[in-house]
Amino acid sequence: MNKSFFLSLVSLLFLVSISSCDKKNKGNFEVKLNGFVGAQPLSFSNTIYSDGAGKDFFFNRLKFYISEVRLVRTDNTEVDVEDVAYFDYADNNWKSFSVEAPSGEYKGIKFNVGLNPTQNATNPDDFKASDPLGPKDDMFWEWLKHRFINLEGKADVSGGSFVNGVGLVYHVGRDTCYRSVSLSNGNFIIPDEGKKSINLNLDLLKVFKEQPAPIDMFLKPGTQSEDNDLSIAIQFADQFSKSFSYSE
Amino acid sequence: MKKLLFLLGSMLVIVFGLQQCKPDSTEIPEPEENYKSTPDTIKRPFNFPPINIPVDNPLSKEGVLLGRMLFYDPLLSIDSTISCASCHKQENAFADGGKAFSTSVFGLTKRNSPPLFNLVWMKDFFWDGRAKTLPQQVEDALIHEQNFNAAMAVSKLEKDSTYVALFKKAFGKPGNITQQKIEKAVSQFMMTLISADSKFDKVMRGQATFTQLEFDGFYNLFMKDTGNVGGFGADCFHCHANSSGASNLTMMDNNFHNNGLDYAANFNDFTDKGLGAITGSFTDNGLFRTPHIRNIEVTGPYMRDGRFSTLEEVVEFYNSGLKLSPTVDPQMKFAHQGGIQYLSAYDKQALVAFMKTLTDTTFLNNPKFSNPFEQ
Numbered sequence: 001m002n003k004s005f006f007l008s009l010v011s012l013l014f015l016v017s018i019s020s021c022d023k024k025n026k027g028n029f030e031v032k033l034n035g036f037v038g039a040q041p042l043s044f045s046n047t048i049y050s051d052g053a054g055k056d057f058f059f060n061r062l063k064f065y066i067s068e069v070r071l072v073r074t075d076n077t078e079v080d081v082e083d084v085a086y087f088d089y090a091d092n093n094w095k096s097f098s099v100e101a102p103s104g105e106y107k108g109i110k111f112n113v114g115l116n117p118t119q120n121a122t123n124p125d126d127f128k129a130s131d132p133l134g135p136k137d138d139m140f141w142e143w144l145k146h147r148f149i150n151l152e153g154k155a156d157v158s159g160g161s162f163v164n165g166v167g168l169v170y171h172v173g174r175d176t177c178y179r180s181v182s183l184s185n186g187n188f189i190i191p192d193e194g195k196k197s198i199n200l201n202l203d204l205l206k207v208f209k210e211q212p213a214p215i216d217m218f219l220k221p222g223t224q225s226e227d228n229d230l231s232i233a234i235q236f237a238d239q240f241s242k243s244f245s246y247s248e
Numbered sequence: 249m250k251k252l253l254f255l256l257g258s259m260l261v262i263v264f265g266l267q268q269c270k271p272d273s274t275e276i277p278e279p280e281e282n283y284k285s286t287p288d289t290i291k292r293p294f295n296f297p298p299i300n301i302p303v304d305n306p307l308s309k310e311g312v313l314l315g316r317m318l319f320y321d322p323l324l325s326i327d328s329t330i331s332c333a334s335c336h337k338q339e340n341a342f343a344d345g346g347k348a349f350s351t352s353v354f355g356l357t358k359r360n361s362p363p364l365f366n367l368v369w370m371k372d373f374f375w376d377g378r379a380k381t382l383p384q385q386v387e388d389a390l391i392h393e394q395n396f397n398a399a400m401a402v403s404k405l406e407k408d409s410t411y412v413a414l415f416k417k418a419f420g421k422p423g424n425i426t427q428q429k430i431e432k433a434v435s436q437f438m439m440t441l442i443s444a445d446s447k448f449d450k451v452m453r454g455q456a457t458f459t460q461l462e463f464d465g466f467y468n469l470f471m472k473d474t475g476n477v478g479g480f481g482a483d484c485f486h487c488h489a490n491s492s493g494a495s496n497l498t499m500m501d502n503n504f505h506n507n508g509l510d511y512a513a514n515f516n517d518f519t520d521k522g523l524g525a526i527t528g529s530f531t532d533n534g535l536f537r538t539p540h541i542r543n544i545e546v547t548g549p550y551m552r553d554g555r556f557s558t559l560e561e562v563v564e565f566y567n568s569g570l571k572l573s574p575t576v577d578p579q580m581k582f583a584h585q586g587g588i589q590y591l592s593a594y595d596k597q598a599l600v601a602f603m604k605t606l607t608d609t610t611f612l613n614n615p616k617f618s619n620p621f622e623q
Contacts, residue, residue: 044529045527045528046528046529047531058531060532124492125297125495125496128298129297129298129300135492135496136492137371137491138501138503142495153578154574161514161574163511163513163514163572163573165574167576167577168578169578221578224473226473
């Protein structure tokens with residue numbers, strides 16, 4: 001290793017460490033995750049939901065990655081704002097992220113659910129815990145790589161005690177479950193000064209009810225994205241990526 | 249050579265930077281030396297995640313020694329009868345080896361004492377996760393488990409010149425003894441309790457090999473999904489292994505689960521609500537933090553209430569003793585049929601054989617962790 005290489009490595013590491021400190025809190029554009037089950041806000045505490053069609057259910061875990069976040073200008077050009085973001089609904093520190101974005105008027109947001117193949121090939125141990133790609137409990141298995149989505153809970157027939165309910169475990173990963181999302185839920189303006197916040201809304205009821213491929217919690221209560229249940233993971237990724245919208 | 253110079257240069261800069269932070273000391277009668285500690289570090293074991301020592305409690309040799317003494321000293325309890333080590337014994341990987349321990353003031357402990365090691369990678373302490381940091385945990389332990397009275401302990405320690413000197417050295421000026429410093433010192437000692445040298449670790453490092461039985465127990469049962477997904481494994485890894493990175497060998501998921509020990513007819517029917525009593529959410533009732541699987545051979549009896557005495561009983565529980573309840577974990581995929589059911593006699597032996605490879609005799613006998621008053 002020669003000196004200049006060593007130096008550039010050091011400065012690179014330095015830059016990486018600086019930017020990773022900055023990422024989460026600084027920036028004039030903030031994306032806040034809001035979970036919903038239909039019209040009700042998503043809560044892991046003391047809350048049972050009903051799908052209005054014979055099933056009651058609750059959730060106690062929701063974690064997922066989005067990547068390649070772009071803002072769409074009114075002239076259809078796109079601005080890259082973030083490579084990767086991680087949401088953990090149980091952890092307030094991971095419910096939003098802020099980035100630097102040029103001021104101006106925008107008409108949409110695009111991102112992908114999951115990690116692109118390059119990101120998916122990384123090892124969390126090579127990143128700090130504060131980095132979205134760093135170690136996150138329950139979000140990586142050596143043989144399947146990163147989990148893109150981790151949703152857990154339980155379902156029962158309406159009015160049931162949940163004693164005989166069905167455990168819900170959707171562990172969705174692998175490159176084939178990477179999905180793109182393109183949203184246009186109204187124009188918004190990032191001002192020259194100050195900060196713009198956008199609510200990214202995820203409706204979990206849509207995952208299970210949206211046509212054309214609603215997921216029946218009783219028949220398909222989970223997936224590990226292993227070869228023999230990958231089809232459920234694929235269907236889940238399709239449905240999940242169609243369940244977002246944004247609002248100001 | 250140039251690289252070396254560069255490294256030396258940066259070290260100089262750092263040393264210089266540190267110097268600047270040192271307070272100046274002119275009119276202190278006692279030698280400065282009495283207030284200076286020696287920094288200490290813990291080595292990150294092979295395939296373990298990075299260690300984050302809290303910035304407000306850096307390790308020092310004196311702090312760790314002080315913590316170790318306090319850990320073993322009955323002086324901390326009101327009637328000077330028990331110490332932390334009464335319930336956390338080294339030969340049991342710092343578990344208590346019994347179902348419950350009787351204290352003179354509070355009677356029996358409500359739950360089994362968990363073993364103490366690898367706490368630097370742990371996020372929630374106690375079976376129900378009610379403490380989020382080690383000092384918080386020590387405070388709780390001191391109050392609830394040990395008939396403790398902070399003021400009383402401080403005044404007892406103040407009368408002991410060895411402790412007075414150690415507190416000064418470990419925590420610097422002003423050198424007084426406080427409850428907070430007791431908590432920090434005990435935490436420092438507990439952070440050094442690292443167990444990562446079992447046969448299992450040696451196999452992972454390529455320095456030993458599993459027997460066929462152990463191999464099957466680990467790869468084909470413990471680490472393999474159950475029948476409905478990837479073959480006929482026993483699926484223990486979802487909770488008793490970690491999936492935060494490649495080869496994270498802590499073997500704990502830092503999470504809460506109901507593994508199906510007790511039947512409950514509804515959300516409020518649990519005798520011990522566990523996490524739910526802390527969060528106040530009925531959907532958390534009956535959930536407990538996954539306990540250590542490392543050193544499991546010496547940490548019995550098993551489960552929070554010590555209901556099983558042997559690992560064979562534990563395995564049989566997962567095979568045929570699971571009970572339904574509203575919050576039983578979705579990973580307990582066979583709870584509806586009372587367990588996995590298909591484990592053969594060989595499978596059960598293999599699981600137990602694998603679990604026994606997690607015994608770390610180096611840790612259990614490490615003189616650095618033993619009673620400092622008996623040396």
